[in-house]
Amino acid sequence: MTDRRRSRGLSLRARLLLIASLLLAVGLTAGSAVVTGFLHGYLVSRIDAQLRPMATSAVQQVRSPESFARTIPVGEAGGFWDNYVALLGPDGELIAEQRYQEQPGPTDPALPRLDAAAVDAHGGRPFEVPSEDGSGSWRVLALTSASIAVGDESSVRVRRETVVVAASLDEVQATTARLNTISLATGAGLLVVLTVVGSFAIRGGLRPLRRIEQTLAGVAGGDLSQRVPGLAAPGTEIGRLSDALNDMLAQNEAAFAAKERSESRMRRFVADASHELRTPLVGIRGFTKLFRMGALTGQDDVERTMDRIERESLRLTRLVEDLLLLARLDEQRDPAESLELAQMDLRTVAADALHDVRALDPSRPVELTGPDGGTAAAAPALADEARMRQVVTNLVGNAVRHTPEGTRVRIGVGTADGQAVLEVADEGPGLTEEQRSRAFDRFYRADGSRSRTDGGGAGLGLAIAHSLVTAHGGTISLVSAPGAGAVFRVRLPLAGDATSPEEAV
Numbered sequence: 001m002t003d004r005r006r007s008r009g010l011s012l013r014a015r016l017l018l019i020a021s022l023l024l025a026v027g028l029t030a031g032s033a034v035v036t037g038f039l040h041g042y043l044v045s046r047i048d049a050q051l052r053p054m055a056t057s058a059v060q061q062v063r064s065p066e067s068f069a070r071t072i073p074v075g076e077a078g079g080f081w082d083n084y085v086a087l088l089g090p091d092g093e094l095i096a097e098q099r100y101q102e103q104p105g106p107t108d109p110a111l112p113r114l115d116a117a118a119v120d121a122h123g124g125r126p127f128e129v130p131s132e133d134g135s136g137s138w139r140v141l142a143l144t145s146a147s148i149a150v151g152d153e154s155s156v157r158v159r160r161e162t163v164v165v166a167a168s169l170d171e172v173q174a175t176t177a178r179l180n181t182i183s184l185a186t187g188a189g190l191l192v193v194l195t196v197v198g199s200f201a202i203r204g205g206l207r208p209l210r211r212i213e214q215t216l217a218g219v220a221g222g223d224l225s226q227r228v229p230g231l232a233a234p235g236t237e238i239g240r241l242s243d244a245l246n247d248m249l250a251q252n253e254a255a256f257a258a259k260e261r262s263e264s265r266m267r268r269f270v271a272d273a274s275h276e277l278r279t280p281l282v283g284i285r286g287f288t289k290l291f292r293m294g295a296l297t298g299q300d301d302v303e304r305t306m307d308r309i310e311r312e313s314l315r316l317t318r319l320v321e322d323l324l325l326l327a328r329l330d331e332q333r334d335p336a337e338s339l340e341l342a343q344m345d346l347r348t349v350a351a352d353a354l355h356d357v358r359a360l361d362p363s364r365p366v367e368l369t370g371p372d373g374g375t376a377a378a379a380p381a382l383a384d385e386a387r388m389r390q391v392v393t394n395l396v397g398n399a400v401r402h403t404p405e406g407t408r409v410r411i412g413v414g415t416a417d418g419q420a421v422l423e424v425a426d427e428g429p430g431l432t433e434e435q436r437s438r439a440f441d442r443f444y445r446a447d448g449s450r451s452r453t454d455g456g457g458a459g460l461g462l463a464i465a466h467s468l469v470t471a472h473g474g475t476i477s478l479v480s481a482p483g484a485g486a487v488f489r490v491r492l493p494l495a496g497d498a499t500s501p502e503e504a505v
């Protein structure tokens with residue numbers, strides 16, 4: 001558990017370096033073992049190759065034990081500096097032996113019992129035995145031969161004897177030991193050098209990750225505009241990671257910016273709503289104080305004050321109702337659920353809006369046309385008639401309030417581009433680009449005034465119209481420019497369209 005925790009605490013650079021060093025060490029060790037094994041096998045095979053002709057020559061030349069010393073060419077004949085030759089009887093008993101040793105070395109080989117059966121079992125293959133004192137080892141080859149032994153003058157007998165030829169492996173072991181020492185020293189030095197070089201290489205390879213870390217630290221510090229620079233080719237792992245992080249950072253920056261805008265709008269909304277609610281309440285409270293203080297001495301004063309209180313309460317009621325409507329539309333996942341949808345013709349609403357304009361300002365010229373002029377046409381739509389009347393009433397009231405008296409107003413209705421269209425256009429002073437972009441914001445008024453002396457509204461009419469049209473699955477747009485009037489255009493899906501209001505949203 002402790003080792004696992006420690007390994008988790010290591011940096012990526014340290015772990016990569018550790019893994020690379022371990023793999024290198026294992027590779028060097030395995031390579032050294034393979035080379036040493038091959039060399040040992042090669043040297044032993046050379047000894048075996050020299051033992052066989054030496055043993056074969058001895059088998060061919062042995063005639064009797066007395067001739068053994070004269071017929072076996074020991075030393076130079078075998079090509080070894082340290083060898084051993086023995087003559088054994090059929091039962092494995094030692095008959096004669098010779099040893100050639102230029103320098104003091106290991107003792108004689110500890111030969112096993114080599115009777116005829118044991119020699120046949122080896123099948124003429126060399127085998128290895130330890131020395132008598134266990135300090136070294138020997139390579140042994142045993143071959144059998146029929147030798148003539150003279151007993152006395154009256155009898156001659158033939159018996160099977162064994163010739164044993166052995167060579168010391170002392171030089172082979174010394175050579176492999178030296179090779180192991182050299183391999184160990186070379187491998188250790190190479191491991192140190194490659195570890196140092198690998199450390200610098202890994203540091204260079206991880207430099208892009210440090211740049212990414214610095215960038216993310218800057219983002220965490222509040223600078224959302226930072227991006228990961230192009231640290232590698234797009235097809236590499238670092239390149240793909242950089243692209244993914246940049247996409248994520250861009251989305252986060254956009255999300256934070258949207259959140260800031262939303263919070264800013266919410267703060268403004270709360271401030272505006274508080275002011276709009278406070279204004280009629282302050283007026284009602286002031287009139288009641290006047291009454292309690294006895295400042296209203298006559299019946300006419302009381303009636304005028306009560307009339308003002310009634311108007312302010314009605315304004316407060318409308319404002320609260322508008323806010324509740326907007327809140328319901330905002331909180332519902334499917335705003336169309338709050339609507340009573342039915343098939344209707346927008347011409348009915350447009351015709352009523354024409355009479356509303358004439359009632360509000362009889363001197364104002366107003367006409368009913370098709371979209372962008374022409375003849376008014378049917379505009380069948382699946383809509384809530386009461387809510388659509390509220391939308392058109394807000395648009396018409398906006399045109400009457402914000403244009404001079406006598407300004408021409410046009411109400412267009414019909415179909416265009418496969419949608420039902422209703423528009424309210426005026427030839428008033430128009431709006432600037434900044435005013436046009438904020439026209440549908442809540443509590444926004446182009447004059448920026450809080451005064452109600454001119455009969456202005458609370459700035460919720462266009463916001464409510466936008467929310468209601470959106471709930472119907474339609475769109476509302478404004479086309480305006482300074483001195484060019486304004487055109488509010490409402491588009492709804494046709495009644496026979498397969499797209500439902502909730503799908504259009």
